[in-house]
Amino acid sequence: MSIPGNWRLQQQRYRLVGEVCEKCGAKIFPARDVCPECARPAQTPFAFSGRGEIYSYSTVYNPPRGFEEFAPYTVALVQLDEGPMITAQLTDVDAERVNIGMPVEMVTRKMQSGGEEGTIVYGYKFRPTRFEQHLRQPDQAKNARPA
Amino acid sequence: MRDVAIIGVGQTKVGEHWDVSLRHLALEPLQAAMADAGVTQADALYVGNMLSGELTGQEHLGALVADFAGLRGIEAFKIEAACASGAAALRMGYIAVAGGMMDIVVVVGVEKMTDTTGPDTTAALAMAADGDHEAAHGLSFVAVNALLMRRYMHEFGYSHQDFGAFAVNAHRNGANNPYAMFQFPVKAERFASAPMICDPVNLLDSSPICDGAAAVVLAPADVARTLNAAPVRIAASAVGTDTVAVHDRRDPLVLDGVALSTRRAFERAGVGLEEIDLFELHDAFGVMAALSLEAAGFADRGQGLRLALDGEIEIDGRVPVATMGGLKARGHPVGATGIYQVVEAAQQLRGLAGANQVEDARIGMAQSIGGSGATVITHILERMD
Numbered sequence: 001m002s003i004p005g006n007w008r009l010q011q012q013r014y015r016l017v018g019e020v021c022e023k024c025g026a027k028i029f030p031a032r033d034v035c036p037e038c039a040r041p042a043q044t045p046f047a048f049s050g051r052g053e054i055y056s057y058s059t060v061y062n063p064p065r066g067f068e069e070f071a072p073y074t075v076a077l078v079q080l081d082e083g084p085m086i087t088a089q090l091t092d093v094d095a096e097r098v099n100i101g102m103p104v105e106m107v108t109r110k111m112q113s114g115g116e117e118g119t120i121v122y123g124y125k126f127r128p129t130r131f132e133q134h135l136r137q138p139d140q141a142k143n144a145r146p147a
Numbered sequence: 148m149r150d151v152a153i154i155g156v157g158q159t160k161v162g163e164h165w166d167v168s169l170r171h172l173a174l175e176p177l178q179a180a181m182a183d184a185g186v187t188q189a190d191a192l193y194v195g196n197m198l199s200g201e202l203t204g205q206e207h208l209g210a211l212v213a214d215f216a217g218l219r220g221i222e223a224f225k226i227e228a229a230c231a232s233g234a235a236a237l238r239m240g241y242i243a244v245a246g247g248m249m250d251i252v253v254v255v256g257v258e259k260m261t262d263t264t265g266p267d268t269t270a271a272l273a274m275a276a277d278g279d280h281e282a283a284h285g286l287s288f289v290a291v292n293a294l295l296m297r298r299y300m301h302e303f304g305y306s307h308q309d310f311g312a313f314a315v316n317a318h319r320n321g322a323n324n325p326y327a328m329f330q331f332p333v334k335a336e337r338f339a340s341a342p343m344i345c346d347p348v349n350l351l352d353s354s355p356i357c358d359g360a361a362a363v364v365l366a367p368a369d370v371a372r373t374l375n376a377a378p379v380r381i382a383a384s385a386v387g388t389d390t391v392a393v394h395d396r397r398d399p400l401v402l403d404g405v406a407l408s409t410r411r412a413f414e415r416a417g418v419g420l421e422e423i424d425l426f427e428l429h430d431a432f433g434v435m436a437a438l439s440l441e442a443a444g445f446a447d448r449g450q451g452l453r454l455a456l457d458g459e460i461e462i463d464g465r466v467p468v469a470t471m472g473g474l475k476a477r478g479h480p481v482g483a484t485g486i487y488q489v490v491e492a493a494q495q496l497r498g499l500a501g502a503n504q505v506e507d508a509r510i511g512m513a514q515s516i517g518g519s520g521a522t523v524i525t526h527i528l529e530r531m532d
Binding site: 005009030036055056057058059060061062063064065066067068070073075076077084085086087088089095100111121123 | 265266267269270273277279280281282283284285286287289290293294295297298301343344345346347348390392393394395399
């Protein structure tokens with residue numbers, strides 16, 4: 001992606017800043033400026049805690065161009081504690097240890113190195129929550145999204 | 148609004164056509180469809196295509212294909228809606244004829260995916276997902292579906308092996324389709340041992356990267372019979388949309404776009420589930436087939452895969468799907484797929500499906516999905532007795 005294209009996303013990529021709807025209270029990530037719940041304007045910034053749990057995950061063996069150096073890597077849908085779901089890579093964890101329901105937290109990592117002359121892109125990835133991972137077994141983790 | 152009929156169909160064998168360029172790929176089915184329709188001229192040409200710019204360095208397909216097809220001068224555009232591009236082009240043709248703006252419209256879906264190598268094609272296909280919030284994190288389009296499949300298995304208690312039911316059915320039907328990329332059956336044991344692409348999606352869960360093109364010719368239904376002995380009426384054309392990113396869905400395991408599109412199509416056609424004789428669904432991955440069956444109303448939540456395991460999706464089952472091989476075995480040249488589905492449904496209604504003929508098929512439904520559920524285009528076809 002272009003340099004301006006990445007630069008525009010710095011608040012969400014580095015600080016997980018989305019929005020909150022003043023009308024209906026919905027927490028929104030990524031920022032849309034229009035509330036997906038009530039369709040009214042929503043431009044009040046809201047910083048997410050970066051904590052959540054794994055809704056689903058997969059390991060990519062055949063990566064798209066630009067991600068070859070990381071393969072194989074694990075990607076996940078993470079249900080954030082505040083409500084929204086987010087797509088990201090997992091890091092600092094072996095794929096075999098990942099489980100649905102595993103508590104995770106956001107960290108900043110290199111997303112793309114862009115080759116010899118390209119731009120190094122940083123952004124959010126998620127890792128198993130420190131401390132809690134020793135106290136809480138993944139299979140006991142609650143399932144945040146009701147069936 | 149006028150009734151619209153398909154008066155001609157054409158298709159190319161799906162495969163790796165190293166020797167054929169994008170523009171020439173579009174020509175064979177286009178000419179076959181016009182010959183089938185008995186027409187030599189048209190009022191407009193709509194080209195369904197997703198990735199010509201990205202994979203072959205060529206955009207502006209409307210005028211290009213019109214010129215090379217000997218139709219220089221007519222109205223012509225490319226129409227894009229990710230994997231549903233072909234169906235979107237058909238919808239535009241339908242609107243033009245139904246609205247009385249055009250009388251004869253040619254619609255061709257074409258995709259050339261084998262000029263590039265794996266990583267480039269994979270990156271291009273990921274453009275069907277949310278660029279900033281899915282693809283930018285290294286998700287391939289397969290990965291998006293793998294996330295859904297893993298969650299489906301988790302919530303509803305299926306094993307990976309269970310998904311083989313869709314692949315086995317698709318390949319059984321593809322074996323009898325001379326236009327299919329894979330004309331051979333696959334045993335359940337082979338599904339279990341297929342190489343993993345993106346855990347838990349393996350090679351036999353996934354539709355292939357391939358080249359293909361298919362075409363139809365549209366005309367007002369009241370003159371259709373004077374042009375072709377066996378026209379097929381388009382009883383409904385309907386679209387539903389949903390979020391592009393899976394993480395933005397109300398529930399990732401419910402395809403709201405499919406539910407909307409199907410309901411609108413049923414209302415327009417004045418038919419219900421029990422009247423659908425065959426369903427050409429968007430089985431790009433087994434999990435998409437399961438979720439489509441559920442959202443369309445053929446199965447309850449979590450029971451779409453059960454329908455396949457019970458044999459209800461076979462040619463003589465309650466809701467036959469992928470009757471000529473589907474995206475899995477016929478192949479999924481993305482922008483062409485929506486037209487292949489409609490051509491195959493028309494074959495069924497004309498009684499020309501050979502060994503895969505659904506007995507006395509009267510009403511067929513074709514549903515094309517752009518992305519993992521964001522654009523859903525449904526066409527209901529009806530035999531004109």
